[in-house]
Amino acid sequence: MASVADIPRPFVKPKLGRDDWTQRAFMGVIALYLVVALALPLYAMLSKSFSTYRFDLTGYEVQVSTPEGVFEAPAQSLEALNAEQEVFDAPALSTGSGGRLGLTKLFPDFSFRSPVMYRFRNTSDTSVYLANSERHKGQEWASYTSNEFRRLVIRPQKDIGFSNFKTYFSTPALFRSIQNSMLIAAISTVITVTLAFWFAYALARSCMRFKGLFRAVAMLPILVPSLLPGIALIYLFGNQGMLREFLLGNSIYGPIGIVIGSVFFTFPHAMIIISTALSISDARLYEAAVSLKASRWKTFWTVTIPGARYGLFSASFVVFNLVITDFGLPKVIGGQFNMLAVDIYKQVIGQQNFEMGAVVSVVLLVPAILAFGIDRQVQKKQVALLSARSVVFEPKVNRLFDRIFLGYATLVSIFLVGIIAVCQYAALIKFWPYNLSLSLKNYNFDLMDGGGWGAYQNSLILAILTAIIGTVVVFLGAYMVEKTKGFEKGRAMFQMLAMLPMAVPGMVLGLAYIFFFNNPANPLNFIYGTMIILVVSTVTHFYTVSHLTAVTALKQMDVEFESVSSSLKQPFYKLFRQVTVPVSMPAILNISIYLFVNAMTTVSAVVFLYSTDTKLASVAVLNMDDAGDIAPAAAMGMMIFYTNAAARVIHALASQRILRRSEAWRKSG
Numbered sequence: 123m124a125s126v127a128d129i130p131r132p133f134v135k136p137k138l139g140r141d142d143w144t145q146r147a148f149m150g151v152i153a154l155y156l157v158v159a160l161a162l163p164l165y166a167m168l169s170k171s172f173s174t175y176r177f178d179l180t181g182y183e184v185q186v187s188t189p190e191g192v193f194e195a196p197a198q199s200l201e202a203l204n205a206e207q208e209v210f211d212a213p214a215l216s217t218g219s220g221g222r223l224g225l226t227k228l229f230p231d232f233s234f235r236s237p238v239m240y241r242f243r244n245t246s247d248t249s250v251y252l253a254n255s256e257r258h259k260g261q262e263w264a265s266y267t268s269n270e271f272r273r274l275v276i277r278p279q280k281d282i283g284f285s286n287f288k289t290y291f292s293t294p295a296l297f298r299s300i301q302n303s304m305l306i307a308a309i310s311t312v313i314t315v316t317l318a319f320w321f322a323y324a325l326a327r328s329c330m331r332f333k334g335l336f337r338a339v340a341m342l343p344i345l346v347p348s349l350l351p352g353i354a355l356i357y358l359f360g361n362q363g364m365l366r367e368f369l370l371g372n373s374i375y376g377p378i379g380i381v382i383g384s385v386f387f388t389f390p391h392a393m394i395i396i397s398t399a400l401s402i403s404d405a406r407l408y409e410a411a412v413s414l415k416a417s418r419w420k421t422f423w424t425v426t427i428p429g430a431r432y433g434l435f436s437a438s439f440v441v442f443n444l445v446i447t448d449f450g451l452p453k454v455i456g457g458q459f460n461m462l463a464v465d466i467y468k469q470v471i472g473q474q475n476f477e478m479g480a481v482v483s484v485v486l487l488v489p490a491i492l493a494f495g496i497d498r499q500v501q502k503k504q505v506a507l508l509s510a511r512s513v514v515f516e517p518k519v520n521r522l523f524d525r526i527f528l529g530y531a532t533l534v535s536i537f538l539v540g541i542i543a544v545c546q547y548a549a550l551i552k553f554w555p556y557n558l559s560l561s562l563k564n565y566n567f568d569l570m571d572g573g574g575w576g577a578y579q580n581s582l583i584l585a586i587l588t589a590i591i592g593t594v595v596v597f598l599g600a601y602m603v604e605k606t607k608g609f610e611k612g613r614a615m616f617q618m619l620a621m622l623p624m625a626v627p628g629m630v631l632g633l634a635y636i637f638f639f640n641n642p643a644n645p646l647n648f649i650y651g652t653m654i655i656l657v658v659s660t661v662t663h664f665y666t667v668s669h670l671t672a673v674t675a676l677k678q679m680d681v682e683f684e685s686v687s688s689s690l691k692q693p694f695y696k697l698f699r700q701v702t703v704p705v706s707m708p709a710i711l712n713i714s715i716y717l718f719v720n721a722m723t724t725v726s727a728v729v730f731l732y733s734t735d736t737k738l739a740s741v742a743v744l745n746m747d748d749a750g751d752i753a754p755a756a757a758m759g760m761m762i763f764y765t766n767a768a769a770r771v772i773h774a775l776a777s778q779r780i781l782r783r784s785e786a787w788r789k790s791g
Contacts, residue, residue: 146609149602149616152595156619159662163634170637171480174285175278177215177223179204181249182276187239203228218475222275233268240271251276286481299460306377307446310384314441315434318392321534324527326400329519339535342542343387345766347723347740350759351383352454353752354544362555375457383451386541388444392437399433439497447490447627449726454747462486466629483630494625549757564757572745573737578761581739584656585721592661592717597710600672624666628726631663636730651733663727664720668713675709707780715773719766
């Protein structure tokens with residue numbers, strides 16, 4: 123006889139309360155933000171890359187009168203005239219969405235003073251031409267004087283296809299950028315990860331002195347835009363550099379400069395990841411190696427490296443992604459060595475070819491997404507290997523070992539500090555290398571191109587708004603996706619949207635915003651060219667890391683908090699305000715300073731989006747460098763550095779004070 127437990131029972135769907143619907147609504151609003159701020163712009167950019175524009179000369183006819191104004195000659199199509207005159211070849215007829223083609227070249231004897239009249243018309247409903255900036259459609263004839271005809275232009279016709287990609291991959295100079303970017307990213311990754319590993323190893327496995335100082339120095343590159351090391355290298359190894367002889371005749375403008383600068387600005391990212399991997403090593407494995415009388419070298423290869431391998435893989439992919447998507451450094455010191463991110467800038471700003479810029483963006487997006495995807499898989503495996511029984515490794519004093527790593531850490535620190543020190547020195551020199559006396563004239567930004575002190579003020583406003591608005595949006599989104607009951611599919615979709623920004627390079631995001639928000643048909647078009655779009659793009663660009671920080675903090679909270687709150691019939695927002703926020707305050711403060719610093723240093727995500735009223739300090743560095751004002755560019759870069767350093771100090775002091783009040787419950791326990 124079947125027991126009561128074996129009797130099938132109907133599935134009872136849990137009843138959703140007001141809190142459940144409110145939480146889902148909040149999550150939906152933030153998900154909508156990510157769709158509008160990321161998914162739709164990327165779709166617009168992808169669509170643009172497949173849009174081809176070509177002048178169709180078969181869609182127009184023209185008839186020329188005699189000097190007396192009599193139309194005796196038969197009408198001719200522009201295609202026939204072009205075949206007769208051989209004026210425009212196939213590449214000349216391929217253009218962008220803003221292309222216009224003048225017609226006077228088809229008439230060798232044309233003169234705007236001639237009394238000859240011209241009759242013109244479209245021969246298809248899709249053809250369009252402009253006369254005095256007015257659009258003309260339809261197939262009716264219209265007459266124009268010679269002076270009017272010279273201002274008549276035809277517009278290209280749109281088609282969908284892979285023509286842009288075929289053009290890109292068949293153009294050697296453009297295709298070479300892929301090889302260059304992959305090569306530079308690979309070399310920089312190997313060098314950076316190697317240097318960062320031994321630096322992190324010195325901090326974790328030795329008893330050398332000044333560890334705190336070395337950790338602080340390793341973080342300095344995060345506080346400056348990626349353009350700054352390029353400027354420092356120009357002063358060190360450029361044509362008039364202090365140490366140019368050390369390059370043995372080689373030029374710093376190109377691969378050498380890009381690699382050195384990339385190692386500088388990616389070093390702290392690799393060091394943080396590898397330090398985390400080394401910090402979770404199990405001391406019991408080392409005790410076992412000692413008991414088995416394994417040598418230090420064998421222990422290193424059989425215990426240390428296998429234990430840190432996932433951190434090394436993750437650091438490699440992160441560095442690779444940062445280098446291949448960086449724009450500022452290769453723009454400053456790349457010379458004629460083309461890189462993908464710079465190609466996007468050249469196509470859009472230099473040639474106004476937005477379609478080809480979109481194609482390069484799609485090409486750049488592929489390795490970035492692949493590197494991000496592999497990195498995520500590696501991180502999942504790393505988490506799965508953690509053990510609750512692990513014993514923290516405590517290094518033992520070994521004077522020779524400690525001195526060797528103290529010397530190594532000192533050399534790396536000299537490199538990192540030296541780059542910033544050279545920039546500060548350059549910013550104080552009157553006229554390099556002829557007048558080396560010190561002066562503050564390079565800080566008189568209002569007399570130079572780039573936006574003046576107003577650009578610096580705009581960057582401060584952007585950083586503050588990004589830190590405040592971004593922290594609220596990110597933490598609320600993480601809270602809703604982590605604490606909402608049920609709704610698994612919706613939460614999974616939100617997590618996917620939250621992970622996507624990290625895989626999207628800043629240049630790609632900025633160009634996508636042009637296509638999406640600069641469309642007059644978009645109801646959000648009004649934010650284009652304002653501070654709002656800069657805040658939106660910056661928050662979106664750095665959303666993923668902030669989201670992961672918030673989710674990690676929220677996962678540390680016991681689910682019993684929600685259960686007790688529910689049993690007491692307290693609304694979720696009361697628990698959120700009185701418990702969740704105080705407990706998560708360290709993560710909230712870390713998110714805010716992360717967003718602030720990145721908003722001050724970012725270039726690639728905003729270089730397409732600023733206007734005359736919203737110029738930024740990081741973009742001013744780029745513009746001043748383009749104008750030849752390298753010393754003022756270094757000065758502006760140092761202003762960004764000191765601002766971020768001050769923000770870090772204020773953040774540390776505020777954290778101590780806020781945490782002392784908001785987390786008093788920790789001590790009372």
